[in-house]
Amino acid sequence: MAFFEPPTPQPPSAPRQPVLHEWDEPDDSLGREVPLQFVIGRSQAATIAVRRITAYQNGFAFEVSVRLLPGRELTDPSGFFGPRAQRRTHNGLPDELFRFGLEFADGSTVTSLQVTGIGGPNRPRGPILAGGGGGGGDGRFDMRYWVWPLPPPDRLTFLSEWPAQDLPLTRREIDTEPIRTAAKAPV
């Protein structure tokens, strides 16, 4: 009898079908493009913009684009964003941590410090921000997010702050009508 035995073959399992909820990004629609682009924060060192908005019937997706002045490139991007940076928040938010958030017209908020995974089982009590995938380098980063639900009529505010790049807390309001109109368009 051999010392190392191959494992017992397992019967093939059916492909896993994720259970999608009304608060998840749909998997049966491409949504509609919203050709809006706007800067939500700017300093001498960095420009932060929202781009590539896609509206769905139950929410919207967008990208946060970060552009850094030459010479301000990040040697360790995980320090400005992502899990490693967020784990260091026990002593307050580090200056290196870039943060942004959204505020709906009804006063509800969600921030990049509350990013959730896809497919959570429980109905969220307020808006969610999911995703955060993306990439970049050399002072150029683009991260994609999903927001549920659609923002109510009136204004939607994007807030951003990044002390290490001299960006104070900055608010940028937009009208939600283009997003809400695109969400209703046939796909």
Add this chain to the structure above:
Amino acid sequence: MAFFKPPPPPPAPPERWRRPEWMLPDNYLGQPVPTDIELARSAKVRIVLRHLIAYPTGIEFQLVGLVHPVARNDEAVGGFVGRPYYSERNEDPSRLPDGLFRFGIEFADGSKATTLQDQHIAYHGPNHPPSPWLQPSGGGGSSPGHLNAGYWVWPLPPPGLLAFVCEWPALGIPLTRREIDSGPIRAAAVQTTPLWDEE
């Protein structure tokens, strides 16, 4: 002769690398051009071109796809993001495999670029890559059934029609061509301003 002598001056810093004109510029956010056009559709997949952004030196856009649930486990879906699939899996190099998604653009002057061109040639030698130049700029799947591929095109298309061409036999997409007027793209390109001046 002094015991302590001042050190020699430090060498001059190396000249900062300048991003070539044919690459996606990093000092512009560009100007979005409403697009959202269906490029191709079959029983298995639907492909839309959207998020077209005009820059002074070219355009960036995304191809997004939605795969029908019955085809989501089809191995050919992996052929959406081009050439690696072609080079690693193709057993007969004299023909393109059916699973390979082919995509290209054609300018009004007849010049064209496709995803089958060798990407390495742009990075070797001092000269520009062939014009026009089509370069992948990120992509992948954002959720089950969703496809996403970004592209950068250099230079800005000339006046006239800009054609987008694709073909994906394994997913039921025959050679398909969609044309748009380059006028709005060229108009948007002159509106965009640099985030900072290049030294």
